[in-house]
Amino acid sequence: MTSIKSFLNRDPGEEIHIYTDGSKSNNNVGCSAVLFDHRVTHYPLIQLGERLSSNTTVYQAELMGILKACAVFRDYTNNYDSRNLSNDTRVIIFIDNQAVIKSLSNRHIHSLTAARTRNALDFLGKKCRLTISWVKGHSGCEGNEIADNKAKHYSYSDYRIYQTPVARSLVNKDITTYFNNIWNEYWSNIDLSQSKDWFPNIDTTFYKKLLRYNKDTVGLLVRYLTGFVHLRRQNRLVNAEIHPSNLCRLCEEDRERAIHILLHCPRLMIRRQNILGYYYSDKPPTHNDHDKWELRKVKEFLDFSNILELEKDENAIPRLNANESNYQSSLSNYSTTSSISTTPSRQRNTRNFHSISPSPSP
């Protein structure tokens, strides 16, 4: 591999230059190679290209362009008056994709097209002094421009379509899409009221945000977001004899459950407003509502001794500290609303608060 800079001062008359390119636009894929022998003429001597099947990736199209370069050189040595062609002749293949050049120099190659390309280059390297060089695309280099135009031209050709081996990345993408569709369908039909309030649609990257935390925090967040949290309502569902009451120990106004703590409990309204940005809400902010819904904020809201204590001790009656105790002045202004409320309502409406219908899930 040699930088193009080292060739700037060389006499191109002693070299054969082959420019290659691959092009993909929607389902139209093509590749090309253009050969210059400046000892004969400064015009392109041979141009080869092919339309490739629509499943071809850009990476594969670039590789196919290099395969065409090997073919174009073979064509030149067989059919043209290639005078003075020997093992000392320098042949430079110019490619405008650095990732492709890098992948060809890897010790291990996993792509069938890349393996074929490297074999072809190895074979070509025995017949001449072969150099692979990067050229900046769309920089005005004549050979690169011609190869680029030819690749685009061939991508619309009706003559023949070469079936490229299906890329592993494409297979993985199709499998992921297929199973995500099944997952989404399952998710839309399953009855998980609280989890689905937070996650109306599946989010395949959410776990990455969640797993940044330690296992205790992950457990806390999962319990509160799914509703399966060791609060009085859930405990009573498990065993009503041992846990006869389901009343919230903080406010004594509603059932003590995750959604109550996160959205309704009047004793936590100031904390909710300060951290989550709303006093009350009848529905969790959806996962797409990034202003209101941030895992970091939910974690910060829950990471509070009075909330943590509820799960630890069934009989504990947490007392809010001074910073949180100003809830009482706001309590008289409390009202549930149909959407997220960022300011306390003027009127108290405890009826709405108590009219939340029981749900089979926590």
Ligand SMILES: [Zn+2]
């Ligand atoms: Zn409460």
